[in-house]
Amino acid sequence: MIQVNLKGTLREFESGVTVAEVAKSVGMGLYKAACAGKLDGEVVDLRTPLTADCTLEILTFDDPEGKRAYWHTTSHIMAQAVGRLFPGTKFAIGPAIENGFYYDFDLPAPITQDDAARIEAEMKKIIKEDTPLTRFLLPPDEAKRKMEDQPYKQELIDEHAGEGEDISFYEQGDFTDLCAGPHLLTTGCVKAVKVTSLTGAYWRGDAKNKMLQRVYGISFPKQSQLDEYLAMLEEAKKRDHRRLGKELGLFMLADEGPGFPFFLPKGMVLKNTLLDYWREVHKRYGYMEISTPILLNRELWERSGHWEHYKQNMYTTVIDDVPFGVKPMNCPGGMLVYKSEPHSYRELPMRVGELGLVHRHELSGTLHGLFRVRCFTQDDAHVFMTKDQMEDVIHETVRLFDEVYSTFGLSYEIELSTMPEDHIGTLEEWEYNQKVLSDAITAMGKTFTVNEGDGAFYGPKLDFHISDCLGRTWQCGTIQLDSQLPERFELEYTGQDNQKHRPVMIHRVVFGSIERFIGVITEHFAGAFPLWLAPVQIRLLPIADRHIARLEEIKAVLEEKGFRVELDDRGEKIGYKIREAQMMKTPYMVVVGDRDVENGTVAIRSYKGGDLGTMTLDAFLEKIVPERDERRLPE
């Protein structure tokens, strides 16, 4: 007999009892919902036998690991369905992902959108068949024989062969796949499924390899959960910044300049308001501001290393027979500014900001609204410092990030990106700088994940991925630690000891790119910006033409207080004007009719709250001035 600790309760079982059987003993509900087990902290398959005293937790769809097992099983069901519908299919891989799963196939012929419906129907059939999944192990050579007509599986087996362990397989009826698991017990445990999209994807994610067909899907234990998920996708579609950007008149893109956004008057108000805010914050944190040229000669880019490591993304031209590069980053210009005069240790840390317009030739297929463009404004800054100021400067920078992001109600996750293959500097320098970054962030009580090999070519970086209200994440801020450029540009400061020393520096952006940030907050707020950001803050709506004069007086008062106001003097009914102001997501509407002119009042309507009733203009101002000045978020 063995003792199993189930959520603090000790239970006795025969040795060899499986995780699934333990779940069954607790109750059918948990047995049916079980996706995997957590045995002494390790995720295991439901078929795993228990042979010693242990602590066990039954994982369901509500646990992240249980969800993975659920989706992974659904991906096997999809593979089985595709195998049945398209004989001769070669199977690649089919993992669970953040939202659902995919499976990559090498198909005899390309599949179309109609096939997606057929695959989904076949999957439902397999679910109905309720076939058990069984698990078995084979040594590598036998595994290869079992998968002899599957070239991609052969490659995967070869990779595992070196580890000297047997290969784990799962089988469900007419479909077998090598897989470490864990998996559900039968195909019938999966309830609601949906094939979400079809696309191409390279084998092993390498553009040199063959492109396979990737089929994405998602599944849930209840139809209602699937419906909810699909409704969430609809909501995300409505919030798409490309759609809202058009509807709200913020920006446009033209065929004549792919990836080069045009800002329209309302978008320009938004952009300038963000930049005003940025300047206010950075001034408070002791930053200076500079501006460096967009075009600089090739010799500079060679010195900075960009010519060697970033040329494929740079636009170039020739002026008076001299080759020039359009800046893809602001740093080299910043280096020249630092070098233009001698510096003392007393000036350090020296914080130099630049709202720099950079151009990068991104691949055409990667362009995406304002999220991925070929020309954007970085809210860049370089902080030059001594080595022993590094930690303080990083802390101060993270505090600045915290302040800015919380102003927008955005939360974030930190990623540490380490040395890429294509880099400058020694391994020792990289490791030292990576440690400085990770220690600094840990000392602040913050956690981070590591993104191996994803640093900039000149140094490691902390990337700030901010998540919007739908839980999607976007990389915006980054702090990059750089000891290479100061070396290459021979930057110096005079120390207390009257000797020349080399400073270190960080590159950092908070918004990342103003363009991307505008896209992110547009989706985050669903276009209904907080009062301080709204391009039009108040719209004035006369009931009839005779009320226009009174609203013109009100307009003058509001504008005098610095508000952005529009008067809708068209000869339309009040309902029509309100509808339009609502659709433009205008925070406040001021309605004036006979009653208001007589009583000296205004009728206020807010975008979020509807009709707020009648008040004096002063009372209205008392409400909205602090709302704007404190940059309050919408409720």
Added chain:
RNA sequence: GCUGAUGUGGCUCAAUGGCAGAGCAGUUCACUCGUAAUGAACAGGUUGUCAGUUCGAUUCUGACCAUCAGCUCCA
């Protein structure tokens, strides 16, 4: 860049190998109205571009351009 899809007035979308249509938006006129669409009239298109097939192409074919879903890449 790669794989697949798409491209019709400002927007959303119809239709067809034989004169391209609707709603919204726009303009004009009437209405002067109290919290999400007043009515009428008018105007608006070389169907992404360039070739080809055809008596005739917006429709079929090809190339290119752009966009979309992903891959790769990235602020």
